[in-house]
Amino acid sequence: MMRAKTQLRDPQFLSLLIMAFILALFPVSRPAAYYLDLLFRIFMFVIMASSFNIIGGFAGYISFGQVAFFGLGAYTVAIAIRDWGLPVFPYVLPLAGIICAVIAGLIGLVVLRLRGAYFIIATIGLTLLVQTLVVNLKEITGGGMGISLPLFPYPMWMIKAIFYYSMLVTMLATLFVSYWILNSRFGLFLFSIRENEDAAEAMGVNTTRYKILAWAISAFFTGMAGGLYAPYMSYINAETVFALPTTIMMILMTVFGGRGTLWGPFVGALFLTVLSDYLIGVIMSELNMTIYGVLLVAVILFMPLGIVGTLREKIPKLRNILK
């Protein structure tokens, strides 16, 4: 563990703090509500991408199943609000995260025994399985109809503020936890699993325990993101919250930004979300997706380490911040 003093001297930690400040103060400048919505979505994707990064970037297990936890978190909170009313929200949110973490741990015991392509495919199947189960348990979940939630009875600015700050705090928590992992022995174990799992096992690292822990942490934050998403949209259904394209987007943002780094998922989520919104406003035809795809292909071909990863390679001076 690191001592407080050493942390303050770490440029990476500082940069996190500075960014936290800027974002916390941003709403004070009274921007148009759309920008708060944009940031809300960016934060959400940062959480998901960073969560993915923990299991996929640090530990090297490419999980297509993160969106399953997003959906589970969303449904948990939605059901709670539907059955017990809006005031329940602040308590249910962390609970949703914990439930997702527990489920991830249990599933992980089984699924994390697989490697490589098998693991990837298993997580794809898992997501679809969870989605179908949620839809079929219609007594609880409203089936294919989804769940409609009441609007918060507060003035608009307050609603926006609540969601903005909740998501911001959750995102900061995810990033700080990622930072902590990066600098701890736990992180080292995860890296060793990614580099050569068998060797790690041979050296006495309890890979199962750490993998499951990584996955549970990942699920916790993703679940919370989903839990915030549900009341924000005031309507969710299985197809939207378990969508496979979302999980691909998470992975994409992480790789785009730089897998295995701290800032990678953030940069990736920020860049891709803003780009996507920009293209929507500018090019009003199917071609906006073409541009998106071409950009993706170009970055992956020519910057496989992601933006942050490539920067780190090319500009050694930034190494300290961009770990």
Place this chain on the structure above:
Amino acid sequence: MVDVSSVAQTLISGIMMGALYSLMAFGLQIVYGVMRIINVAHAVLMVFSIYLTYFLFETYSIDPFLSIAITLPFMFLIGWGIQRFIVNRVVTAPMVTSLLLMFGVGQVIESLIAYYWTSNFKSVTPSYGATSILLAGLSFPIVRVLGFVVSIVLLILLDVLIVKTKTGKAIRATAQDREAAQAMGIDINRVFLISFSIAIATVAPAGAVTAMIYAFYPTLHYMFTPKLFCICVLGGLGSIRGVFAGAMILGIVEAMTGAFLTLEWAPVVAYGLLITILVVRPRGLFGKA
């Protein structure tokens, strides 16, 4: 509510569906087996060949089955191009890189299809579309039966190619151990090129049959991709025969679930099966450990 004839009919439906799945999945398996790349754009390319079939049918009135003679070499060339200029760069990269790369490629192709042909639903209905042969009180839809025949033919062709020809030997060697194959003087780049091209060529018959069965649209591929992955795993990653077996199993399981439970639960059964196989016997039915 369940009698022998409807069980038999359901079995037939399942087998027919399985045959179509196998047509779609052969190429996916080849690419993974030889290049260890999960080609998530595979189903998108199949959708592309669906639109090609549509184009040939609507503009030149070419029968979909006959049009395979045109679309197959065309898709071979497309596969050649994609491999040569894009995929080749990531053959040694980590899995996540190639995965996302193919996703990007898929996005580009899908959006171009939508741009050029619009997202309106289309379908191909030749004169014999949806007609069936009735045998012993059971219906055998002609299009699907022909699809079944095509899948068997393709299976045999691929099998013969892999097992009996020199190229096939090179492919097998590369699939088994890249470095050793290289050491033995095999040009693995050429092997990759040929394998990928063949894999993409196989979507041509899949597309032709699918075009006649479904009302299609540019994002149709999402419906099939998870199932195709399922099949490749079931059959054993890397095995062509496994694809056929896995596809049959999935098709039959889905149909039987539909008959005995409801089609609401079919995905649960299918994916539950997938995960069970992965955990219990990851190498599937025909795969090597």
Place this chain on the structure above:
Amino acid sequence: MGSILFSNRAIARIHAAIIVVIIIVAGVAGAYYYLITTPGPPPPPATEILIGTSVSITGKYADSGRWHIEAYKLWEKQVNEKGGLLGRTVRFIIYDDKSDPTTAVSNYERLITVDKVDLLVGGYASEIVFASSSVAEKYGYLFVEGGGRSVTIFTRGYKYTFLTMPCLAEDDGRGFIEFIDTLPAAKKPKTFAFICEDTLYPISTSVGAMAYVIGGVKNAWTILGWLGDVSKVTFDSIKSAAQRVKNELGYESPYEVVFFEKYAKGTTDVSPIISKIKAIGADVLYVGGYLPDSVMAVRACKELDYNPMAIFATVGPSMPDFGLSLKDDAMYVWCGIMFHSETSWSKEFVESYKKEWGRAPDYHAGTAYAACQVIEAAVRGTGSLNNTVLRDWVASRNTPEKAVTTVVGPLYWDERGVCGYAGMVTQWLKIPEKRGLADYLVWPLSVREVDPVWPMPKWSERS
């Protein structure tokens, strides 16, 4: 980590100082900025009226999105040719929501708070409309939409959402049942089988139709009230409801629901279900879903040689793509619709649409255009762009006499924002002397083009 000039302690202090300075500067700057961004004088009157909408240009709803855009652009052009609204030019701002509710919500936020549009108009697909209407409601914008018609959208107590689809999902089957009631006893069907995709709209339409089957036009909505949440309705709950109708309402329906199953979204083959239904031998098959579902079901019926008296499918057969996809196999399929090119109130629109876009509009375009017409009527009727004033005007159009004329017929609304029922029924027929292979209006009698064919000729007997 220390450099040559400074000791480690000094560095730590420098860093602490930097943080303190940042906090102070940020605090001061923030306070200053906050004070100077208090709202200034109102903006000068614009020469344009901006209408914003989020439409699915890409993604799974892209085909309907295109109809919407074409309708909006046509209306925009026509309104401006007439001199605009309130003396100002009308301009549409259209964003792509990629068929994703999250994007749709953010698009509306953007339109409202960044582009500062004066008016909104709604999109397509119940799930997207669900989420989008919440944004409009939160900001107090009139939200007239011609794209989402599951009744649950309207039972949330929202004040700003109004529908321009004069046939709720649950009422799709109503006209069909009305027609069947008029058949001679010898030809009447007795048993009905229902299949639907397991998502919002298909479930709503199927459950509604089942209510009409077991309760008749008079009792259908009472039954829907009993059934409650349509997603939880099962074949058994329908059977209980039928029993209850007999006991409590004294109504004995001549029809019976003998089969009801949902299939998962993404199901690639419905043959197993059709096999089951064929084994039961139901007289009528009702397919709740969209175009791909109807095509899949009709083909499965043909392949399995299942010959009910009628196949009724939602949405699909109301689109020209249905006939283009199935060709002659589309014949005799029934559909409940709310817009048709052969009605008196739509003919002009159809002509101008064909001239502008080269193809006849389908109902997506019709209901979208109708939404624009309602907004136009409200603006002209009140002379105002204040959304609450507009909303009140629309809400006041609550009887047939006060209805707004649109291309989907005269529209008036109840307190939920749902417009009065005006559904029609079509059957696909091939009549060379008329429009060839097309969907012909057969019900109600006031709009009938040709007499329908009942029962459906067997597959083997068709040429």
